[in-house]
Amino acid sequence: MQRPSMEFWFEFASTYSYLSVMRVEQAAAAAGVEVRWRPFLLGPVFLALGWNDSPFNIYPPKGRYMWRDLARLADKYGLPFRMPSQFPRSGVLAARVALIGVEQGWVAPFARAVMTANFAEDRPIGERPVIEDILSGLGLPAEAVLAAALTDDNKLALRQQTERAAELGLFGAPNFRVGEELFWGNDRLEDALAWACSAAS
């Protein structure tokens, strides 16, 4: 029997990705499922659908609902939440660094720290000093990590991962992918884990 696994596609600017980034490791561990982290950028995916901004900004009733829903859900999960003064913030730098974290094995705590900075501490995660500070806080060599994140090869890797997201039919975030099955949204995490377990058994 194969150990069940699941791809986790998320974007640092995405509100519902915040909830899943904070929850996914614990929920997956409890279910015995391995998580494969897949940071990507929603911007190009949204542009292909005709949106040059977050749909939560383009459609105000949807945005108003989302912020209230997010506050309620954070409360339900026991997660801190403060409405960011800017939305969406660029997740490009954080995603580039996260790719290095996938290679080196520290993506999960890094992603949680960036998401907490964005959605609980209202810090500008698109800016290099904030990311440096987060890396240092995790005991990582910030300068070396950022140098690796900003190589042309790594920038290309993020572009390719984002193109792959579009090929897979992603149109939002977060997503959980189990084999060919796509589960969209924080509220599908448990269904995706159940699918991974049943597919592997």
Add this chain to the structure above:
Amino acid sequence: MQRPSMEFWFEFASTYSYLSVMRVEQAAAAAGVEVRWRPFLLGPVFLALGWNDSPFNIYPPKGRYMWRDLARLADKYGLPFRMPSQFPRSGVLAARVALIGVEQGWVAPFARAVMTANFAEDRPIGERPVIEDILSGLGLPAEAVLAAALTDDNKLALRQQTERAAELGLFGAPNFRVGEELFWGNDRLEDALAWACSAAS
């Protein structure tokens, strides 16, 4: 202590409303929550957001995902599902009849029968003979009910209910409303029920 209650806003053309229409009474009864049925039309709500069709048709990746998600969820809930050959179908006549059903106390079985016709039997629920057949199948006087549904007063009542939906900030369906709290989507049914119980205690 007040008996907890919840408004249930749904549209007969809506795929995720299908799941909730089939589940809501049983789940609410188990939680001790009274359901107040609020049929409305998504068409005018979507038009106000700039969509002249279902977003699932306008954005193909979203539509492809939705149909797969719906099939999986129907399976999870033990509900029959067959992809309708036409989507969306007009829910106008069914919603007009449902308003009479709210007054007369048979909206729940009527809504379940119409939703089953649309999403499990691929029947054209926008057409009068189908609605007549459903009413007769429930032992209701189809001609008299349809006459009441098609009065100017009742048509106006549905328009007003749809305007109310927009005022409440609805932008999709189904929705559950508990006091001033709005819960959007079939996957929020359990959260809405928990909120209703805790608000009433």
